[in-house]
Amino acid sequence: MKQLRNHANSAAALLIAVLFALLLRDPVWIDVAVVIGIQALIALSVGLSFGQAGLLSLAQAPFAAIGAYATGIISVHYGGSPLAGLAGAIMLPALLGYLLARLVIRLEPLAVALATLSLAAIVEVVIRSWDSVTGGYVGLSGISPLAWAASPREYFWLVLLVIVIVIALYENLLASRFGRALNTLRHDRARAMADGVPVVAVSSAAFGLSAAFAGVAGWLYAHYVSYVGPGDLGTHLSISVVLMAVIGGASYVLGPVVGAIVLGVLMRMLPAQELQGLFYGGTLILILLVARDGLLGIAEPWFARALRAIVPQPARVAPEDERRT
Amino acid sequence: MSKGLQAIGMHKRFGGVHALDDAAISVEPGRVTGLIGRNGSGKTTLFNCITGFIVPDSGSVTVDGRDITGAGPQTIVKAGLSRTFQTPREDARSTVRDAVLCGCYVQSSASFLGALTGLPGARREERRIGLRADALLERFGLAAQAEAPVGTLSMGLVRLVEVARAIASGARYLLLDEPAAGLSAAEQDILSAQIRALASSGVGVLLVEHNFSLVLSMCDRITVLEFGKVLSEGAPEQVARDPGVIEAYLGAIERGDTGSTQ
Ligand SMILES: Nc1ncnc2c1ncn2[C@@H]1O[C@H](COP(=O)(O)OP(=O)(O)OP(=O)(O)O)[C@@H](O)[C@H]1O
């Protein structure tokens, strides 16, 4: 029962994933869905670092780029398997994220955000100038596709599976002493210190994990496109995923996924590319004005009421899970 | 090895303000020690220095013979010292049960990766501290509010949540910074009964409180601070008769100069 409560979000995600996978037949939309899924994964990493730990990062796309390059380099230069690439795509961003956080977490939130922006700039410079390893401006092509997810349809299943696993891990963490500590220190560091929480260590671990989530998204990207270039996972995407998380509701586990789907689909329907910036900006201002907790913040009371109507007695089972766990 | 919490020779300057000027305090297990003094006399600063929130310029703090001077709050909580804040810092949206679970942080030994992957060991730890939190909620009469957001509680209950959260760490010494401020008489009675019960169970309590009659009724020992110095120290009757205290502190009460700020 407790396990079910703790995993209400991954259960819901699994259900939606299966529905999507069964209903989606149009190849164009399957391709769109893979891209949205990868972005949703990076947005989930924002949910963890920003929504739970209160650390605004503008380096989540570069972390994904590091994941993509790690697996790309292992595949292209060393002929390594995608699984070896996955290990690199998880560990390298995690380590870098952890170390960066250890250095800057004591600073003011704004300074932390600026530090992540600097890291993003450094990563981009390294990628562009380290020709022999990253392919420089040309990028890395010929990254081996995944034998066990060869068709776009199979790849879509894989992306969904990864998202569900990441959400389940995310929920595990939130239901532990570390998840509670993150929520406390986002609210008030002194309060967390008085609980005996090692604030720097716990925030850094969470930030490293968030970078690892992004790294996995980069891995999925690299093996889907078979190519990764210096312009692919840049600051523009870092900002988009923050918007997705905030619009969906960054402190809700599923918020970033909802945000990624809503923005991703609306974006495809906009007539012109030039309108995107306007659209992003407008949506963000609107959300900040009418619903600081994002779309899920709007949906929550409604959802809770609907659930009480369906399940009259143990009314508290699910609504509380939708809140912040 | 001496039992108890001792802070001696504590000095702390903030720019030109000598907030602590050779302050000292001693807390025995199973006793309630009162810390009183006018606004700005250095009570909260002494708390902060003892609990590692600020580093004293000089002085020494020992818990049951162990030197913890200059250690960080995390080390000090593990050493068995917990504090509350003069102004509650609870997250209004957190449930009462979660707030108490937060206080159990140092009681769990779950590792980050274990928690993330949901390893059986981590889950067992989670169940264990869950039971611990439930027992505390029961003991503090908060079981009915377990799932209520802290923001919906009366101030009296919020203060109880804070005390429960502080003791959840397994602390042997509790430092309570004006826990009764802003409570009704009935709420104060409930709180002081809980604090006395904690002391009976062997916890050493250091209590900052402005209400002198409450201090007299609750405390076994009293220390009076004035301009960061110890003005008087002793049993309640003794301190209440101290001419210096009557002059500096009780006189101020009569002038109505004790309302808590901050
Ligand atoms: N962080 C700080 N920076 C500068 N001055 C400080 C700081 N903290 C406390 N002070 C000063 O130190 C002195 C002691 O303050 P402290 O908060 O310890 O008093 P207190 O006895 O707790 O008072 P109250 O009864 O109002 O809570 C005051 O003059 C205060 O202004």
Ligand SMILES: [Mg+2]
């Ligand atoms: Mg004070």
